[in-house]
Amino acid sequence: MKAAVVGLGVEGIKATKALLDYGWKVYATDLQTEIDLEELKISISDAKISTYDEKINISTNNLTIDLGYLDECEIDSSDAIVISPSLCNTKIAKKALSSGKLLSDILDKHKEIFTIGITGTNGKTTTSLILKEILENAGKKILIGGNAGGGFEGYYDLILKAEKGNYDIIIIEVCDMTLEFCDYAFNFDLVGLTNIGNDHIDVHGSIENYKNSLLNFSKNKTTFIDKNQIYLKEFKESNQINELVEYDESNYDLKLFGKFNRLNAGLATAIAKVLDVEDFIIKNTLGNFEPVEGRLKEFKLNDSKIYIGKTDNSDAVKSILNEKYFYATFIGTPRSNEEHRFEILDTVASHNPEIIVLFPGLEDTVEFGLYRLKSIGYEGRIEIANNLDEIISLLAEYSHEDAIFIGGNGQKNIIEIQDRLELLTKNCN
Missing domain, CATH: 3.90.190.20 (Mur ligase, C-terminal domain)
Incomplete structure (x- = not known):
């Protein structure tokens, strides 16, 4: 099988690496030439490198990279197409979408698995990992991942892993800049919203726009929201959310510092209870949960x-x-x-x-x-x-x-x- 990866930002690089690890041939391209390819571990002795007119071509047995341009014939001849989430609304993305060859459509086992999305401005990683431990302690087989920039291996890695493994639940950390992409690529059953804060305003334009994106993402899904969220009324008044569940700070003992982490634990707890996890499992998990690397x-x-x-x-x-x-x-x-x-x-x-x-x-x-x-x-x-x-x-x-x-x-x-x-x-x- 051959895949075309369009866009070599963090997510594109992670997707390329994952596809190669799963035995795919890959054509990868980016219109920029200054791309950090270190993670791909390309052997210089095995690679053919050519440059012309400020364009770079790198070729190995199973990987071809074009920097500074893209070859539409290579993309059209691929079995599947990977689009960087940041390119979701571009012409090339719309063309790939109409072709029916996006990787999330070619490999679709992940869409059959019960899926939880954790999104918001802050606390996504901690909440996702707390929930993972609770559900694993309840005997569930969990696949977890998400935004490559947030420390996971990327959304496409989830799709590839789901195709090969047998999982009860997928937990996805959804970056606020990839809401539209994730809504298309995955079938979310539950959405946990940590908070709506001041980040990526250069992308959203305003907090109001960001809030509206979250409302749109929550359509037809059971959504969990902080009971003190300033936009709670607007979420309550939305007639397109499947069900709205309010949560509060956890009262259980935690090794984590601060009210914000008690809210993260409260969100994970609320979701776990809806999934019928017994209270003693939740309590014991929270009491033993260690702070996440890089977080507080x-x-x-x-x-x-x-x-x-x-x-x-x-x-x-x-x-x-x-x-x-x-x-x-x-x-x-x-x-x-x-x-x-x-x-x-x-x-x-x-x-x-x-x-x-x-x-x-x-x-x-x-x-x-x-x-x-x-x-x-x-x-x-x-x-x-x-x-x-x-x-x-x-x-x-x-x-x-x-x-x-x-x-x-x-x-x-x-x-x-x-x-x-x-x-x-x-x-x-």
């Missing part, structure tokens, strides 16, 4: 409690800073073109920590962050940490204060800090 974890260093996790939008940061006062706040910076993410610094400054430390997150935009803090009139101390060693040095310096928070953008960097802190706290404590 707590460390004790000298006199200080350090809270660290990816919080890549202002609402995520606000939910943590509302819990307690932090003497120092370390923030990983966003990409230069993500203006809305710099609002994180406005939120941090409004909570008036003694010190704000900026470090490179998704990009080294520390100077942008420094300018932002000065322009909004933050009067505290600002430090710059250019690398992991400098971050750890400052943490040691402040570790006799009550509480420190490390967050913002750059999950990879935040995981590296978590790993170093784990070693450091074991040695010190």
Whole structure:
């Protein structure tokens, strides 16, 4: 079987890798030439590489890649077509849709399996993994995955795995930017909505547009929503939602910090109860659930409690800073073109920590962050940490204060800090 992968962003690369792992031949293409292909592990000695007119062709036994252009004949001759979710409304996507050759149509076993979608701005990964553990402890065989940018192997990996395995339930973390794609590619029975917050506004245009996208995604589905959600009334008034179920914070013991995580646990609990999972299974699972890598974890260093996790939008940061006062706040910076993410610094400054430390997150935009803090009139101390060693040095310096928070953008960097802190706290404590 041969597949054509159109668009080599994170999801396209993950799809290409998954298809190759399952023995497919792949034609992959992207109109950009500066694409990171490292994850595909192409052997330079085995590959044929040619360039002309700023176009690049890479060819191996089972993989052909065109960068800077696409070959429509290669796409038309493929047995299945993979479209990057970000290209969902483009001409090439509409053509693939009309052909009936999208991978989600060619391989459709996943559409026969009971499917739960977890979406919203923050808390999707934690909620999905809590629910997975609850259902597995109840004896169900679970397939879990979702948005490749969120840490999973991508939506197409789910489709391929479902075709080969026997699963009772699929749990999918649905990124807010891929709602339309996922609604087409999967048959959702239940939808869990974590929250509606300030992220990807450059894509949605406004919170109102984002909310409307979620309402549309919830059509004909049983949907779970926080009982205090500000848009609850509009969801209640929608006559197209199959059933609306309200949830609240979990009252069970958790190893997770904060009200937001009690809400994540509450959503997973509400879904599990609708699926007739016994209460003692839910309670025991929640009591033993460990924080997710890259998400909020707590460390004790000298006199200080350090809270660290990816919080890549202002609402995520606000939910943590509302819990307690932090003497120092370390923030990983966003990409230069993500203006809305710099609002994180406005939120941090409004909570008036003694010190704000900026470090490179998704990009080294520390100077942008420094300018932002000065322009909004933050009067505290600002430090710059250019690398992991400098971050750890400052943490040691402040570790006799009550509480420190490390967050913002750059999950990879935040995981590296978590790993170093784990070693450091074991040695010190």
